[in-house]
Amino acid sequence: MSNRYDVIPDIHADIDRLERTLDALGGGATLAFLGDFIDAGTATREADDAAVLTRVRQLVVERGAVAVMGNHELNAILFHTLGKDGIPLRTHSDKNKAQHRSFERQFGISTPQAKVWVDWFTTLPLWLDLGGLRLVHACWSQPDIDLIRKRRPDGCLSREDFPEIAAEETDFAKAVKNLVTGPELPLPEEHQAFQDAGGHPRRQVRIAWWRSTATTWQDAALSVPTPSELPDGDLPQNRDVTFYPVDAKPVLTGHYKMTGKPTVETSNAACLDFPADPCAYRWNGETRLTDDRLLVV
Numbered sequence: 610m611s612n613r614y615d616v617i618p619d620i621h622a623d624i625d626r627l628e629r630t631l632d633a634l635g636g637g638a639t640l641a642f643l644g645d646f647i648d649a650g651t652a653t654r655e656a657d658d659a660a661v662l663t664r665v666r667q668l669v670v671e672r673g674a675v676a677v678m679g680n681h682e683l684n685a686i687l688f689h690t691l692g693k694d695g696i697p698l699r700t701h702s703d704k705n706k707a708q709h710r711s712f713e714r715q716f717g718i719s720t721p722q723a724k725v726w727v728d729w730f731t732t733l734p735l736w737l738d739l740g741g742l743r744l745v746h747a748c749w750s751q752p753d754i755d756l757i758r759k760r761r762p763d764g765c766l767s768r769e770d771f772p773e774i775a776a777e778e779t780d781f782a783k784a785v786k787n788l789v790t791g792p793e794l795p796l797p798e799e800h801q802a803f804q805d806a807g808g809h810p811r812r813q814v815r816i817a818w819w820r821s822t823a824t825t826w827q828d829a830a831l832s833v834p835t836p837s838e839l840p841d842g843d844l845p846q847n848r849d850v851t852f853y854p855v856d857a858k859p860v861l862t863g864h865y866k867m868t869g870k871p872t873v874e875t876s877n878a879a880c881l882d883f884p885a886d887p888c889a890y891r892w893n894g895e896t897r898l899t900d901d902r903l904l905v906v
């Protein structure tokens with residue numbers, strides 16, 4: 610395996626974007642995917658979950674590409690898996706079905722074809738440590754990885770973990786969820802909810818865990834369209850979020866649907882998911898991530 614990696618974030622069933630990205634990268638380095646292969650957003654013109662999955666699996670088998678699991682793959686596993694009571698581990702609510710629409714349209718629910726891909730999702734590790742480079746879908750939290758590793762040393766989940774993960778109650782389940790969806794903090798009780806991008810009131814604020822110098826709500830918040838709706842002051846002291854240490858190895862993530870010009874925010878942690886300007890990162894062994902390794906497709 611080469612020690613160069615071309616890292617590709619969330620494809621979300623956009624086969625055209627995947628092919629353009631592969632063409633732009635050219636194929637000199639090992640490919641690495643950050644998960645969320647499936648479930649097209651509303652803006653995708655030609656959603657084709659099957660084409661994306663077939664292509665990525667082929668790259669894994671034939672070209673030694675590597676990939677981590679995204680929250681959409683974990684959700685799909687739970688959606689198509691029945692619990693002991695015969696009820697799906699992820700409820701088939703209108704919201705969950707809407708999010709999973711493009712996959713369901715091609716494969717149905719719990720069909721043999723859907724199961725083929727659910728089984729493949731199960732082979733994807735929650736994180737990868739590639740020596741000088743780390744990959745995770747949403748959050749590299751060392752305490753959570755250490756906890757999961759005690760049961761699953763290679764970061765790959767097992768079928769018997771799924772009911773526990775669906776219930777979201779144990780420390781193991783919470784750790785898994787944090788790696789694939791990222792940390793959130795509740796607003797202080799006395800503070801008003803903010804409006805999310807969909808216009809819905811929300812009290813849980815996504816936290817940019819890679820901004821290790823952030824101290825205030827305004828510094829740390831992600832996905833808050835009107836930051837002035839956030840509290841003015843500092844984050845709570847007794848918070849449950851681990852910021853990424855400034856001296857830790859570089860890590861790349863997807864997931865956050867960032868807006869604005871694609872950029873490496875900190876020199877050892879960067880989110881590559883900029884849906885309006887699809888990116889890849891060409892890692893060449895450097896210990897400090899830089900903007901000039903970002904390729905906007």
Ligand SMILES: [Mn+2]
Nearest residue numbers: 645679680864
């Ligand atoms: Mn995601």
